[in-house]
Amino acid sequence: MIESLLLxxxxxxxxxxxxxxxxGVLIGGVVGFIPGMSGVxxxxxxxxxxxxxxxxxxxxxxxxxxxxxxxxxxxxxVLINTPGTAGSQASIVDGYPMAQKGQAGKALGAAFFSSAVGGVIGAFLLSASIPFFRPLVLSFGTAEFLAMTILGLTMVAVLTGRHFLQGVTCAGLGLLTGMVGLDPVNSLNRWTFGTDYLLxxxxLVAVALGLFAIPELTELLSKGATIANNQNAKVEGKAAGVKEALKNKRLIGLSSLVGAWVGFLPGMGTVVANWMAYSLAVALAKDKSQFGKGDIRGLIAPEAxxxxxxxxxxxxxxxxxxxxxxVTALILAGLWIQGVTPGQAMLTSKLHLIFLIIWCLALANIVGAVLAYTFTNQIAKLTRVKIEVFAPIVMxxxxxxVIIENNHxxxxxxxxxxxxxxxVMKRLRWPRPAFILGYILLPVFEQNFFQSTMIYGASWxxxxxxxxxxxxxxIGLVFGYRLSRQTGQAMSQSEVKV
Known part of the structure; x- marks a missing residue:
């Protein structure tokens, strides 16, 4: 492992x-600065x-x-009261009130520092977990990986709030879409409709771009002439924010641990991590009176x-x-494009690639935070770009x-x-991540299912x-169903009160 780490x-x-x-850091900075875009x-x-x-x-x-x-x-x-991505919603609660008080620079300085530290801690925890997970993964056979595939698909499909049936349906539709082409076992045509192209x-790239990029651009175009009406004042006082973050080292550390744990759980992601860390900050605070009114702790925790x-x-x-x-599904797709198979192969002959990812994760968080800290005023002007200029470039x-991939x-x-x-799915609030996960996991499911039944029969x-x-x-299915019922009832009661 040390040899792989050094390699x-x-x-x-x-x-x-x-x-x-x-x-990647520069592109990620632009994507994050533009409301409506996301890492996906x-x-x-x-x-x-x-x-x-x-x-x-x-x-x-x-x-x-x-x-x-x-x-x-x-x-x-902080500047325009609009989340840059879905995973930054909790940062608005205290970030924007700070800007209204003239403390935008302080808020951003604290946020950038907390983000950098949180990212480095996440990379360290990933590295520290490998020695424990490596023997476990190496002990898995095809049957265990098949069960893990079912678990991953199930958890993502059901952890969709009150939209339980929609989550399961979208995952199923993703599986059906992934079946298009030749059956990998018997080489039979499936859903090709006599078209050679579909053999x-x-x-995957075309499906992902269609599901995620096109709807976001369409929504931006429907909102108005500019991406957002940004403030014209310069952002100052960021150094004071860094000093304030240093006074809250314990909160940054605990929030980072919460974020890493929530990220590990299937179907959770940054949205849940964001709000759980904010709740942690409120719970640990002796004086809770300023939360929601510009308390810097309410920004530090979710950012870490x-x-x-x-x-x-x-x-x-x-x-x-x-x-x-x-997001991790698309990372998995990127690995497949490079001919790298996660799992046992990656934890043995390709272990150096995991450590490359870890080093990149740590360094990118530091470099990204420094660049964001330095060029906030300049890059924030992107929010005033007319959408009529921005959308055609992205299209x-x-x-x-997609033309580069297959030239077809x-x-x-x-x-x-x-x-x-x-x-349509965005308008109906059907979970697109469940669809793309079903699509991506189908080959893994089919391969492990075929091999498991051939080796073990039904005894797998x-x-x-x-x-x-x-x-x-x-347990996940039962939990997801009960959660959807409880969430639906709570929302119905709130609507009645209104």
Missing amino acids: GLQMLVQPMTLLALLA VGVALLLPFTFHLGPELALPLIIGLLAVTTTADTVPC DGTS ANNAALGGALLPTLAFGIPGSA VIIFAG IGDVLVVLLFGVVGC LTRPIVMAILGLVI
Whole structure:
């Protein structure tokens, strides 16, 4: 492991690797600064351009973008009362009131520092977890990985608030969409409708861009002439915010641990980590009177948790090949594009790539926070760009990306088709992450199911670890159903009161 750790560091310090990481950081900064965009959209846009890069360049590019998106998204929260991404919602509660008091610089300084520390802690926890998970993963067979696939799919499908049935349905639709093409076992045509283009299935990149990028652009276009009406005043006093964050070291550490743990749990993600860390800050505070009115602790905690969550989320993705969110699902897709299979292979012959990811995660958080701290005033002007200028540029990137992948007009049609599907799902509030996870996990499910039944027959269900995992699946289904009922009842009662 030490040899792999040093090899990962050696790969990181190569000039081209550092350049790829810096490019990802810069792109992630832009994505995070623009309200309505997200890490999912950013990675979806990057994927088609990683086909001809090796893993030593593609992985730093992707990790750099994701690490910094959750740092840069604080700027619109504080300045314009708008979350840059879904995972920064709790940062608005005290961030924007601070800006209204003339403390925007102080808020951003504290947020950037907390984000950097949280990201580094998340990377450290990921590194420290490998020695414990490595022997566990190496003891798994195809039956255990099949059960883990079912668990990952189930948890993401049901952890959708009151939309339990929609979550399960979207996961099922994703599985059906993934079946398009040749059956990997018997080479039979499935859902090809006599079209040669569909023999290889639909393009993952095209489906992801259609589901996530097109709906966000459509929503931005429907909102008005500019992305947001930003303040014109310069942001000053960021150094005071850093000093204030240093006084709350314990809160940053605890929030980072919460974020990493929540990120590890399938289906949770930065949104849950954001609010849980905020709740922790309120619970630990002796004086709670200023929360919601501009208490800097209400900004420090969620920002640290945000960045730490990615380190936690990467663990099940790299160790088991089971993504717990749309972001980690696209990371998994990026690994497959590079011919890297998560799980046992990655924890043995490709272990240096995991440490490369860890080094990139830590360095990207530091570099991203420094750049955001230094160029806040300049980059915040992006929020005043007219959407009529911004949207066509992104659309060109989208279609150029899908053409680069296969050089086939069919991929463009797939983007347009799933763009419509994504817009409808967004309008109806159906969970798109559940769909893309079902789509991505289908090949893993099919491969492990075929091998398990061939090796063990029906007795794969009676293996002890499999039974334990399937027990968690049942608990997750029951929990998700009860949660959806309780959430639905609470919202109905609130509507009646209104």
